[in-house]
Amino acid sequence: MTGRVLLATRNAKKLRELQRIVGAEVTVLGLADVPDFPELPEDGATFEENALIKAVQTARETGEISLADDSGLEVDALNGMPGVLSARWSGTHGADEANNALLLAQLADVPDERRGAGFVSALALAVPGRKPVVVRGEWRGRIVRSATGVNGFGYDPLFVPTESDEAGDGRTSAELDPAEKDRLSHRGRAIRALLPQLRVALLS
Structure with a gap:
């Protein structure tokens, strides 16, 4: 599988994650690598709706094979919140420390x-001239009482995956090494589920 794909994000950590998972043969670009265009608001009611909004617009504006991820944390005791509001839970988009504290x-x-x-x-895949597809990846665990670990981003320091509990070490997502996180995480699962369609798009 060779070629290039545009991930509709300016988040460098998401770009690195995708590059690690798809491998060196595919060049992963971000929005900073293409000319600017007015981005539509992510006002969908679900992760899937937001991912499709971003992927379809990016493919239309750039002509590139485009991927878009919309992700977040659903907490059982909060009835599934913060959900699609995860990145701006405290009121400011991307304010990880404030989101975690709240x-x-x-x-x-x-x-x-x-x-x-x-x-x-x-994770949505949009290829110009074709019907977009979207897949979902989930990763279960629990929320601890204080932040631990320096890897990852977002709510990673607060989230102990079920796999850590089963292993008896209780490590948070922010304490996992990148390869281990890629293997277990919600985003890793979504990317692997979408790889067959991405391969077809890159080969056609």
Whole structure:
């Protein structure tokens, strides 16, 4: 599989994740690598709707094979919130520390056995002239009471995946090495689910 794909993001960490998973034969570009265009608001009610909005617009504006990820954290005790509002939960988009602090405050009185949560990633593929496709990846775990670890981004320092609990080490997502996180994570699962369609798009 060779060629290039445009990921509709300016998040360098997401770009690196995708590049690691698809491999060196595919060049992964970001929005900073193409001419600017007015980006539509991500106002969908679901991760899938937002991913499709971004992927379809990016493919239309650039003519490139485009991927878009919309992802976030669903907390059981908060009825699935912050959900699609994850990146701006505290009011400012991408304010990771503030988002984490607000989430911890909201869960302060929630007992450990009710702190279940899951990361969700919806990944959309848009190829100019073709019907877009979208897949979903999920990663279950729980929310701890203080941030631990320096890897990753977003809510990673607060999220202990089920795999860590089963292994008995209780490591958060932010304590996993990149290869381990790619293998387990919601985004890794979504990307692997979409790889067959991406291969077809790159070969056609």
